[in-house]
Amino acid sequence: MNPTFAHNTWPQVKAALKSAKPCVAILPCGATEAHGKHLPLSTDVIISDGMANYALPALEEAGVQACLLPSLAYAPAEYAAAFAGTISISTEAATGVIFDIAKALKEQGFACLAIANSHFDPANVAMLRGVVERIETELKLPVAFPDFTRRKLAETLTDEFKSGACHAGQFETSLVMASRPELVDEGERQRSEDNPSSLTDAFTKGAKTFKEAGGPNAYFGYPRQATPTEGVQTYEIMGEALVEGVKAALAR
Numbered sequence: 001m002n003p004t005f006a007h008n009t010w011p012q013v014k015a016a017l018k019s020a021k022p023c024v025a026i027l028p029c030g031a032t033e034a035h036g037k038h039l040p041l042s043t044d045v046i047i048s049d050g051m052a053n054y055a056l057p058a059l060e061e062a063g064v065q066a067c068l069l070p071s072l073a074y075a076p077a078e079y080a081a082a083f084a085g086t087i088s089i090s091t092e093a094a095t096g097v098i099f100d101i102a103k104a105l106k107e108q109g110f111a112c113l114a115i116a117n118s119h120f121d122p123a124n125v126a127m128l129r130g131v132v133e134r135i136e137t138e139l140k141l142p143v144a145f146p147d148f149t150r151r152k153l154a155e156t157l158t159d160e161f162k163s164g165a166c167h168a169g170q171f172e173t174s175l176v177m178a179s180r181p182e183l184v185d186e187g188e189r190q191r192s193e194d195n196p197s198s199l200t201d202a203f204t205k206g207a208k209t210f211k212e213a214g215g216p217n218a219y220f221g222y223p224r225q226a227t228p229t230e231g232v233q234t235y236e237i238m239g240e241a242l243v244e245g246v247k248a249a250l251a252r
């Protein structure tokens, strides 16, 4: 089976599902959302795709047939909704799409759904936690969902990520520089002054928009500190978490 799911023909998918190796479908979950003046709206899609791609070789080594579903580019993203280009959808809409994808996979005989998510808007994370639980209990389809907002996994990521001053900052900019450097506006990146306001602290204090949280240009953190080397290191960590999640889900 071609690891790019949608590039297969139906007989190729049918043959893969009939083979002895378990088939795992990875759904990269992103958003269409403002990411500073230097990163594209597709930043989270790029990062989730990258994480999934980094997981593929290890999954193959583990005897799993893994493929990347077409990415989900829409999600709840109300914090960024005031910025041009952001397209925020409701929790209900996002839940419905993901649940129905899982239902189709289950009916066809996939062994596991893996969710590669890099869109950490609290409403999106809550939506994903909810739909994962529903898929596992109602559909009995094991789901791998490495949730990087949980302490155990957050601790494996960079200092900027842990500080919460992290949206289109050093962490995300490094990842986009590693996989799609042509989409980074270098001039704007260099002009993006450090913004140490912590988005996660602002969430706890009740801020409802990036502006209220201290991000008038839709970024938090240190875009000028980003490097492609850091991006590759982070992809390796995120990819590994996805692989471990799949192994744990298949063992359930």
Ligand SMILES: [Zn+2]
Pocket: 035, 043, 044, 118, 119, 120, 167, 168, 172
């Ligand atoms: Zn992002």
